[in-house]
Amino acid sequence: MGANESDAIEPGVDAPRFVPLYRQIKALITRGLRDGTWLPGGAIPSEMELAARFNVSQGTVRKAIEELAAENLLVRRQGRGTFVATHDEPRTQFRFLRLRPDDGVEQGFVNRILECRRARAPVDIARSLALRSGEAVILIRRLLSLGETPTVLDEIWLPGRRFRGLTTERLAARGGPLYGMFEREFGTRMIGANERLKAVAAGREVARALQVAEGAPLLQVERVSFTYDNVPVEVRKGHYVTETHHYATEVG
Amino acid sequence: MGANESDAIEPGVDAPRFVPLYRQIKALITRGLRDGTWLPGGAIPSEMELAARFNVSQGTVRKAIEELAAENLLVRRQGRGTFVATHDEPRTQFRFLRLRPDDGVEQGFVNRILECRRARAPVDIARSLALRSGEAVILIRRLLSLGETPTVLDEIWLPGRRFRGLTTERLAARGGPLYGMFEREFGTRMIGANERLKAVAAGREVARALQVAEGAPLLQVERVSFTYDNVPVEVRKGHYVTETHHYATEVG
DNA sequence: GAGTGGTCTAGACCACTGA
DNA sequence: CAGTGGTCTAGACCACTCG
Numbered sequence: 001m002g003a004n005e006s007d008a009i010e011p012g013v014d015a016p017r018f019v020p021l022y023r024q025i026k027a028l029i030t031r032g033l034r035d036g037t038w039l040p041g042g043a044i045p046s047e048m049e050l051a052a053r054f055n056v057s058q059g060t061v062r063k064a065i066e067e068l069a070a071e072n073l074l075v076r077r078q079g080r081g082t083f084v085a086t087h088d089e090p091r092t093q094f095r096f097l098r099l100r101p102d103d104g105v106e107q108g109f110v111n112r113i114l115e116c117r118r119a120r121a122p123v124d125i126a127r128s129l130a131l132r133s134g135e136a137v138i139l140i141r142r143l144l145s146l147g148e149t150p151t152v153l154d155e156i157w158l159p160g161r162r163f164r165g166l167t168t169e170r171l172a173a174r175g176g177p178l179y180g181m182f183e184r185e186f187g188t189r190m191i192g193a194n195e196r197l198k199a200v201a202a203g204r205e206v207a208r209a210l211q212v213a214e215g216a217p218l219l220q221v222e223r224v225s226f227t228y229d230n231v232p233v234e235v236r237k238g239h240y241v242t243e244t245h246h247y248a249t250e251v252g
Numbered sequence: 253m254g255a256n257e258s259d260a261i262e263p264g265v266d267a268p269r270f271v272p273l274y275r276q277i278k279a280l281i282t283r284g285l286r287d288g289t290w291l292p293g294g295a296i297p298s299e300m301e302l303a304a305r306f307n308v309s310q311g312t313v314r315k316a317i318e319e320l321a322a323e324n325l326l327v328r329r330q331g332r333g334t335f336v337a338t339h340d341e342p343r344t345q346f347r348f349l350r351l352r353p354d355d356g357v358e359q360g361f362v363n364r365i366l367e368c369r370r371a372r373a374p375v376d377i378a379r380s381l382a383l384r385s386g387e388a389v390i391l392i393r394r395l396l397s398l399g400e401t402p403t404v405l406d407e408i409w410l411p412g413r414r415f416r417g418l419t420t421e422r423l424a425a426r427g428g429p430l431y432g433m434f435e436r437e438f439g440t441r442m443i444g445a446n447e448r449l450k451a452v453a454a455g456r457e458v459a460r461a462l463q464v465a466e467g468a469p470l471l472q473v474e475r476v477s478f479t480y481d482n483v484p485v486e487v488r489k490g491h492y493v494t495e496t497h498h499y500a501t502e503v504g
Numbered sequence: 505g506a507g508t509g510g511t512c513t514a515g516a517c518c519a520c521t522g523a
Numbered sequence: 524c525a526g527t528g529g530t531c532t533a534g535a536c537c538a539c540t541c542g
Contacts, residue, residue, distance in 0.1 A: 298527060317528095330529065332527065334527090
C-alpha cells in the first residue's frame with residue numbers, strides 16, 4: 001500500500017492516524033482563504049456547490065464551515081450565504097482592542113502615526129516572528145487618543161517581506177483600523193493573537209508620549225498576532241493608560 | 253394541537269419566534285446540571301438514552317450536547333461518555349487563573365486565608381451580584397504566594413444565602429482551589445466570568461500585604477463570575493504582582 | 505419564488521475505551 | 524466484546540433574504 005497521501009494536514013509531532021473527511025474539507029477551504037481565492041467581505045460558494053465540488057455530502061461541508069465560523073474565519077448568514085470575515089466591521093475591531101471606557105460610553109480613537117521605518121529584527125522580535133535575527137522588519141510607532149487624551153502607545157513590528165512597501169504615507173493616507181488595511185493592501189488577515197499583560201511604571205519616553213508622570217502605572221500589553229495556520233505576523237508592544245478605561249476580557 | 257408547551261426558554265426582551273428543538277433539549281440538560289441531577293465529574297446518560305427519554309433523534313441530542321461542551325459545561329470523551337465539567341481538574345483551574353510565569357516554569361500557589369466574615373453588601377457589590385444594597389454577603393480576603401513571594405491579593409464577595417455556613421475554618425480545612433470547594437460543598441459551579449483589568453499604584457494596605465513598595469505598579473483585576481443561566485454569584489477584586497509573571501489571554 | 509443556511513431524522517459504519 | 528462518542532450520508536422540511 002502507498003503512504004498516506006493526505007497533504008491537507010501537516011504531520012506535526014504526533015501524526016494523527018485518522019483525519020476525518022470534514023477536516024480535509026476544512027483545510028481545502030482554509031487554503032482558499034489564505035490564497036485569496038475568496039476575499040474578506042465576499043461570499044464563498046454555497047454548501048451545495050462546495051459539496052458537489054469536493055464530492056462529499058452537504059453535511060460534511062457544513063461541519064467544516066461550522067468550525068471555521070466558530071474560529072471567526074467565516075461568517076454565516078441565513079438566507080444570504082457564507083462570507084469571509086473582515087476587519088472592516090466594528091464587531092471585529094472590538095474583539096482586537098479590548099480597552100473599554102469605565103462608564104460604558106464608547107468614544108472613537110484618533111490614530112496618529114509617530115514613526116514608520118525599516119529596521120533589523122532584534123532577537124526577541126525575530127523569535128516571535130519566526131525570523132532570523134537581523135532580518136528586515138518594519139517598525140511602526142503610533143498613538144491612540146481619545147479627544148485630546150493620549151491613551152495607547154503602540155510599537156508594532158512586522159516582517160519586512162510580507163509588508164514590503166509599507167510607509168508612513170500609506171499609513172497616513174488610509175484611516176481606519178490597521179488590520180483592515182493589512183488585509184486589503186497586503187493580503188494578510190489577522191486571525192487572532194496571544195497577549196501578555198503586566199502592570200509597569202512609565203519610563204521617561206513613554207511617560208512623555210502619553211503625557212503622564214514618570215513612574216505612573218501603565219498597563220503593558222505584548223501581543224503576538226497570527227494569520228492562517230497560526231503563522232505569526234505581528235508583534236505589538238503597547239502601553240495603555242487605564243485611568244478612565246479598563247481592559248475587558250472573559251475567562252472560563 | 254395545544255399551545256406551545258415549551259417552558260424551557262424564558263421569553264427575554266426579544267421573544268424569539270422560533271426556538272429549535274435542540275435548544276429546548278439543551279435547556280433541559282442545563283436544568284439537570286443546575287439542579288444537581290448530574291454532579292461535577294460524573295457522567296450524564298448516553299446520547300441514545302437521552303434521545304429516547306426526550307423522544308427526539310440522537311442527532312438532535314448531539315447538537316445540544318455539542319453546544320454545552322463548547323461552553324465548557326460538559327466534557328465529551330470518545331468511547332467513555334459525556335461528563336459534567338469540574339473545577340477539580342488542572343485544566344479548568346488554568347482557565348480561571350490567567351497568571352503565568354514569564355519563564356514558563358509553572359509553580360504551584362500557596363493559598364492563605366487572611367479573613368472570612370459576614371458583611372452587608374456595599375452598593376457596587378450588591379449591583380454586581382443582583383442583590384439589594386445591605387443584603388448579607390461573605391467577604392474573604394486571601395493571599396496567593398509563590399514560595400515566599402506574595403503574588404496575588406484577593407478580596408472575594410459571595411452572596412450570603414448561597415454560601416451560608418462558609419467560615420475560615422471550612423476554607424482552611426479544604427485545600428485546593430476555591431471553585432472546586434464551592435461546587436462540592438455548596439452546589440454552585442462557576443461557569444465563567446468577566447474581568448476588567450487596570451494598572452494601579454499600590455496603596456498602603458495592599459503594598460504591605462504583597463510586600464511591595466507603596467506606589468508600585470500592580471495589575472488590578474475585577475472579576476464578576478456567574479453560574480448557570482448567567483446568574484452572577486461572585487465578585488472578586490484582585491491585585492497581582494507582575495514582576496516575574498504576566499496575565500495571559502487570547503484575542504480574536 | 506428561487507436560493508441560502510438551519511433543523512431534524514434515520515441509518516450505517518468507524519474510532520475508542522474498558523471490562 | 525459491548526457500549527460510547529465521532530463521522531458520513533441522504534433526504535425532507537423550515538426560516539430567512541432578496542429580487
